[in-house]
Amino acid sequence: MKFLTVAAVAAGLAIAGSANASVNLVTNGSFEDGLNGWTLISTGSGQGYSPTVVITTDGIGRGYPNGAFGEGVAADDAAGPFQDNGTKAVYFSSDVPGESLTQTINLSAGWYEVGFDAYVPQNGYNNPNDATFTATIGTNVWAPVLLKGTSIGASNWMHYSAVVNVADAQNNVPTSFTFSATGFPAVDVLVDRVYIAAVPEPMTWTLMIMGFGGAGAALRRQRRRLAAI
Numbered sequence: 001m002k003f004l005t006v007a008a009v010a011a012g013l014a015i016a017g018s019a020n021a022s023v024n025l026v027t028n029g030s031f032e033d034g035l036n037g038w039t040l041i042s043t044g045s046g047q048g049y050s051p052t053v054v055i056t057t058d059g060i061g062r063g064y065p066n067g068a069f070g071e072g073v074a075a076d077d078a079a080g081p082f083q084d085n086g087t088k089a090v091y092f093s094s095d096v097p098g099e100s101l102t103q104t105i106n107l108s109a110g111w112y113e114v115g116f117d118a119y120v121p122q123n124g125y126n127n128p129n130d131a132t133f134t135a136t137i138g139t140n141v142w143a144p145v146l147l148k149g150t151s152i153g154a155s156n157w158m159h160y161s162a163v164v165n166v167a168d169a170q171n172n173v174p175t176s177f178t179f180s181a182t183g184f185p186a187v188d189v190l191v192d193r194v195y196i197a198a199v200p201e202p203m204t205w206t207l208m209i210m211g212f213g214g215a216g217a218a219l220r221r222q223r224r225r226l227a228a229i
């Protein structure tokens with residue numbers, strides 16, 4: 001049937017041309033299965049320490065550890081690949097550095113797009129100190145994202161991504177995403193839609209190696225004004 005032939009060709013082009021249609025190598029990057037697939041490592045304790053948890057992002061306010069200290073958090077609506085359409089996200093709120101999520105991923109030599117979405121709740125945004133979120137793939141360390149010092153703002157899902165080259169074939173490369181507080185108390189952050197996907201080698205644009213770029217500024221929702229909790 002001619003119709004089916006045309007449809008197959010179109011699907012092939014989409015896969016070749018966009019990370020959006022390739023495979024997410026991260027297990028449970030949507031956090032819809034809680035922390036399954038991830039190893040959580042905490043390096044802090046004491047006053048201001050709160051364990052990283054997975055909470056529901058359905059807009060309904062709940063107290064920690066089931067919610068973001070009373071603020072209803074909307075589901076991740078940032079633009080970008082691998083939309084999960086779910087209602088779970090991981091929540092980092094400790095004021096004591098740091099908390100990291102790690103999993104090992106088989107990577108062959110080549111180019112990869114890595115990304116995640118972040119959301120700073122109003123209560124966390126009102127905390128006086130900044131915090132960072134960053135990623136490492138094997139020996140590659142990305143410039144940390146400042147959660148309060150950038151345009152992410154409060155109560156807004158923002159997409160971050162970068163393109164990275166893995167020079168040598170690596171098996172079971174540890175891939176880590178790390179939240180670090182820079183003071184007490186520090187900004188909180190929710191993270192969702194973590195992905196790593198193979199992409200074609202960049203040819204003509206300035207490489208963004210080891211540097212995140214916010215890509216959702218033009219698309220972000222108008223900030224909601226919520227009363228401080």
Ligand SMILES: [Ca+2]
Binds near residue numbers: 084
């Ligand atoms: Ca999710």
Ligand SMILES: [Ca+2]
Binds near residue numbers: 093094095186187
């Ligand atoms: Ca905090």
